[in-house]
Amino acid sequence: MHLSRSDLEKYIDRMPSNGGLEAIKEHLDSCELCSKLYNNLVEWKRQLQITEKEKMPARAAALADKLFATAMRGILIRLSSISAKSGTPPDLLAADGDRPSDLPLQDVSTFISESPEIVLRVIRAGGGEPDKIQLITEDRALSSNVLVQAPELDCEFLTDLEGCAELSAPGVNTYDAVKWQIKLPDAVFSLEPLDYDPDKTESVLETVLESDQHDRIKVRMEQKAEGKLLQIEILELNGSEDFGDVNVVITHGGELAKNTGTPNQAITFTLPDKNAGIGIRLFQK
Secondary structure, eight states, rough: OOOHHHHHHHTTOOOTTTTOOOHHHEEEEEOOOHHHHHHHHHHHHHHHHHHHHSSOOHHHHHHHHHHHHHHTTTTTTEOOOEEEESOOOOOOOGGGGGOOOOOOEEEEEEEETTTTTTEEEEEEOTTOOEEEEEEEEEGGGTTTEEEEEGGHHHHGEOOOSSSEEEEOTTTOOOOOOOOOOEEOOOOEEEEOOOOOTTTTTEEEEEEEETTSSSSSEEEEEETTTEEEEEEEEEEEEEEEETTOOOEEEEEEETTEEEEEEEEOOEEEEEEESSSSSEEEEEEEO
């Protein structure tokens, strides 16, 4: 009897089979045919791993990003509770950094979405530390600079680049029963740093940005010695000029700013960093 492909794959992955790993090794040492099949399978798996690690061509990657952005545009991801632990610290992740060992935790709750896979941790800490939320997912587009909403509390929180946000919900003793949801942006734009001439006291940039999903915004940026004054006017969302109120989120040099806009109304932001790029995210209410 020769070894099956299943036995060979289990031996490569060092997974116990019905005959045991030692029995498979003994057979390979004595059977030229199975040994050759084993070596071919090892090489095939090695080439498969190399292929999987190769970078996707730029054009294909851009198309994949476009399809993803279209599919995820403005969707609500609702989360379900899976656990609530009182008085016990959470399992720390690399993103948590160093946490003081004497920091008392009053409550830790965990919520999940299975499709797409996202974990939301709600942490209540003592010692004067603020409550916070943390989104954990392999795709940062689902956790960075998104809105985490608790409709029944009439609250929403904007996450930072690490998927974290401080909670501010006065009078809430526990978050276990809160129904959380994540709101992804309806449109995303970016601006490169504005060229700065130190010999001029100010410069002005006016432009209209348009996305692949037929979103249009008018941007006016005035750069002065003390920083930038940014004005944004939303012209269209998804090809429509009738879109109601919109949360406008600006990311700038690691800082976040949020304001609410309506059609054809200019929203103003003051940005202190003259040299940082600007990200613009629109969340339709």
